[in-house]
Structure formats: C-alpha cells, structure tokens
Amino acid sequence: MPQYKLTYFNLRGRAEISRYLFAYSGKKYEDHRIEGADWPKIKPTIPFGKVPVLEVDGVTIHQSLAIARYLARESGLAGQTPVEQALADAIVDTLDDFMTLFPWGEKNQDVRKRAFDDILTNKAPELLKDLDTFLGDNNWLVGKSVTWADFYWDVCSTTLLSYKPDLADKYPRLLALRDRVQALPAIAAWIQKRPKTTM
Numbered sequence: 109m110p111q112y113k114l115t116y117f118n119l120r121g122r123a124e125i126s127r128y129l130f131a132y133s134g135k136k137y138e139d140h141r142i143e144g145a146d147w148p149k150i151k152p153t154i155p156f157g158k159v160p161v162l163e164v165d166g167v168t169i170h171q172s173l174a175i176a177r178y179l180a181r182e183s184g185l186a187g188q189t190p191v192e193q194a195l196a197d198a199i200v201d202t203l204d205d206f207m208t209l210f211p212w213g214e215k216n217q218d219v220r221k222r223a224f225d226d227i228l229t230n231k232a233p234e235l236l237k238d239l240d241t242f243l244g245d246n247n248w249l250v251g252k253s254v255t256w257a258d259f260y261w262d263v264c265s266t267t268l269l270s271y272k273p274d275l276a277d278k279y280p281r282l283l284a285l286r287d288r289v290q291a292l293p294a295i296a297a298w299i300q301k302r303p304k305t306t307m
C-alpha cells in the first residue's frame with residue numbers, strides 16, 4: 109500500500125472530497141492540516157503554491173479534483189464504464205464551477221455577504237433544478253452504485269446549507285441523496301470523527 113499524505117488547511121474545503129474517498133476505501137493516510145499562520149513559509153515549498161496536495165510515495169499531486177479523481181479510480185468510485193466516468197466527471201465539474209463563483213477570500217464582510225446572498229438566492233436554484241432532473245428517481249447520480257460525484261454533492265451541499273439551510277427544501281430527492289451518502293457506514297464514521305470546522 110502506498111504512503112499517502114494529504115496536505116491542506118484545517119478546513120473541509122477542497123480536501124474533503126479526498127478525505128471521503130480515503131474514509132470509504134479504508135486506505136490509511138496522513139491528514140496533514142497546516143495552520144494559516146504557517147502558510148507563508150510553507151507555500152514556496154509546495155509545487156504550484158496551492159493546497160490541497162497529495163503525496164503518494166513521495167510524488168506530489170496538486171489540484172483537488174485531480175487528486176480526488178485519482179483516489180476515486182483507485183477505489184472503484186469513478187464510474188463503472190467510460191461513459192459513467194465522463195458523467196461523474198461532468199457532475200463534479202458542474203458542482204465545482206458553482207462553488208468557484210463564491211468570493212471565498214473576500215475580506216470585506218458586507219461585500220462578501222452580498223455576493224454570497226446573490227449566488228445562493230439567484231444562481232443556486234438553476235443548479236439545483238438541473239441536478240434534480242439529472243438524478244431523477246435514481247439512488248445515485250451516475251449508474252447503479254455510489255460514485256465520487258455523490259460524495260462531491262454531499263461535500264459541496266454541506267457547505268452551501270451552512271449558509272442557507274433551506275436551500276434545497278424544494279428538492280427532497282437531492283436531500284435524500286445526501287442522507288444516503290451520509291448513511292454509508294465509513295462516511296458516517298468519518299463525519300462523526302472529523303475535526304469540526306466552519307467550512
């Protein structure tokens with residue numbers, strides 16, 4: 109088994125999808141969480157200067173979704189056929205496009221709040237409607253079993269719901285999908301034991 113070290117801040121953020129994949133697969137890894145105060149000194153040592161990064165036997169992989177896609181493939185969670193894999197990738201990218209709209213780094217709290225409210229009120233409904241249509245009455249977003257796309261929906265929606273708890277109330281099928289992901293024993297155990305962070 110390779111030695112894995114996942115480096116990120118003490119947040120769910122862009123590392124949580126990989127932490128779900130490690131939890132589900134049962135693979136051992138070092139969940140290395142850096143303090144914000146130490147970041148300026150660590151940044152120059154990290155290829156491309158951003159986190160998360162995953163070291164696999166000393167090889168450093170950057171980009172959160174490249175890391176997660178690699179882990180999903182290794183664990184059979186990337187989709188069962190090439191078409192399912194492309195669909196799972198497409199859902200992950202769709203969710204990521206949406207999450208990237210938010211000005212996460214904005215320091216002015218008024219500006220930040222106005223932008224968040226606008227995105228959650230005016231842009232989220234279209235995404236949720238399309239996701240609900242895509243899911244339909246299926247148990248999982250892609251194919252007949254859980255994939256990393258379901259995990260990413262759970263990870264992203266957990267953060268979105270923390271800002272707007274009624275966000276998906278009109279979409280019980282999407283909320284039920286969250287319940288199904290969170291009921292997977294390894295995911296339930298991880299959610300219970302993970303450090304409690306705001307995002």
Ligand SMILES: N[C@@H](CCC(=O)N[C@@H](CS)C(=O)NCC(=O)O)C(=O)O
Pocket residue numbers: 121122151157158159160170171172173
């Ligand atoms: N597209 C990249 C974005 C990476 C990114 O922007 N990481 C942020 C934390 S979420 C970071 O490293 N910020 C510190 C910096 O840029 O100095 C990914 O998904 O990994």
